[in-house]
Amino acid sequence: MKIKEKLRGIKELNNNTMLKITCNDGEVLTGYYRGYTSGANNEPEIAQLDILTTDNKYIGLFENEIKAIVVN
Numbered sequence: 001m002k003i004k005e006k007l008r009g010i011k012e013l014n015n016n017t018m019l020k021i022t023c024n025d026g027e028v029l030t031g032y033y034r035g036y037t038s039g040a041n042n043e044p045e046i047a048q049l050d051i052l053t054t055d056n057k058y059i060g061l062f063e064n065e066i067k068a069i070v071v072n
Contacts, residue, residue: 003047003063007036010071019051020072023065030054030072039063 007013017033031051039047047063 001063001066001068003036003049003066003069004038006069007033007049018072020070021049021051021061021066022068023061024067025065029059029061031059034058 010017013033015032015034019031019033021029021031023029029051031053033049034052035050037048037050039045042048044062048060049063049066049069050058050060052058
């Protein structure tokens with residue numbers, strides 16, 4: 001999934017935006033949007049989405065780990 005294009009389609013994306021992310025392995029995570037890092041600015045060179053989960057854990061997910069993103 002191309003994170004950048006999906007995030008651009010979300011109106012009013014900010015730290016109060018709750019996301020539901022389905023991973024390729026079937027795991028579903030829910031949390032607040034905290035940031036996006038392009039592949040050009042990340043090591044390894046894969047885009048990353050950062051969220052703060054509902055149980056207060058910061059999680060970074062690589063683009064190749066994400067199957068779907070929806071506003072929750």
